[in-house]
Amino acid sequence: TQLLEQSPQFLSIQEGENLTVYCNSSSVFSSLQWYRQEPGEGPVLLVTVVTGGEVKKLKRLTFQFGDARKDSSLHITAAQPGDTGLYLCAGAGSNYQLIWGAGTKLIIKP
Amino acid sequence: NAGVTQTPKFQVLKTGQSMTLQCAQDMNHNSMYWYRQDPGMGLRLIYYSASEGTTDKGEVPNGYNVSRLNKREFSLRLESAAPSQTSVYFCASSLRTSPNTGELFFGEGSRLTVL
Numbered sequence: 001t002q003l004l005e006q007s008p009q010f011l012s013i014q015e016g017e018n019l020t021v022y023c024n025s026s027s028v029f030s031s032l033q034w035y036r037q038e039p040g041e042g043p044v045l046l047v048t049v050v051t052g053g054e055v056k057k058l059k060r061l062t063f064q065f066g067d068a069r070k071d072s073s074l075h076i077t078a079a080q081p082g083d084t085g086l087y088l089c090a091g092a093g094s095n096y097q098l099i100w101g102a103g104t105k106l107i108i109k110p
Numbered sequence: 111n112a113g114v115t116q117t118p119k120f121q122v123l124k125t126g127q128s129m130t131l132q133c134a135q136d137m138n139h140n141s142m143y144w145y146r147q148d149p150g151m152g153l154r155l156i157y158y159s160a161s162e163g164t165t166d167k168g169e170v171p172n173g174y175n176v177s178r179l180n181k182r183e184f185s186l187r188l189e190s191a192a193p194s195q196t197s198v199y200f201c202a203s204s205l206r207t208s209p210n211t212g213e214l215f216f217g218e219g220s221r222l223t224v225l
Contacts, residue, residue, distance in 0.1 A: 033214075035214075092211060097168070097169070101152055102151060102152040
């Protein structure tokens with residue numbers, strides 16, 4: 001069974017601080033997606049990483065796919081209250097399934 | 111733009127009652143999905159439809175049935191609700207036909223409580 005473990009499960013920091021969220025597995029994924037979900041809404045795609053070692057930037061958010069395509073990280077620089085939400089990673093696994101992490105709940109305090 | 115629309119947004123059922131969650135997308139997407147989201151467990155796929163006329167079981171299909179009514183609509187039915195089915199249900203759609211490729215577009219969710 002393929003699993004994706006996200007850490008930390010919960011993070012509460014002050015505005016302006018930096019943070020990193022991790023998504024780890026023992027399985028290889030052909031691609032990995034990151035979504036953000038706000039309360040009362042569905043997840044919204046932030047980025048898809050496909051190549052091992054790939055780095056993608058989305059304003060203050062930096063996403064990295066591990067060289068072996070088993071792990072990924074999301075780094076936020078100078079976090080803002082608007083970054084608050086649940087961050088989910090999802091890996092493209094075998095049997096045409098998306099394997100979802102349990103999520104990291106992020107709160108940015110003003 | 112509506113995107114993916116789910117109804118109802120909230121529902122309370124008694125054990126043994128039945129209900130249908132409705133989902134419609136207006137993006138001309140090929141595939142549609144039903145997920146459930148429970149605290150600490152991420153999203154789990156219940157059923158999906160890769161294209162109009164086809165449906166397949168996901169990770170947790172027991173206790174559910176689905177119908178792909180046409181390209182736009184995909185419904186999820188609980189025939190005899192159980193407290194274990196208390197959850198938030200999300201419908202999603204994608205242009206791609208495979209569940210593990212392409213961007214998923216989600217509805218706002220349907221919060222179901224089974225007493």
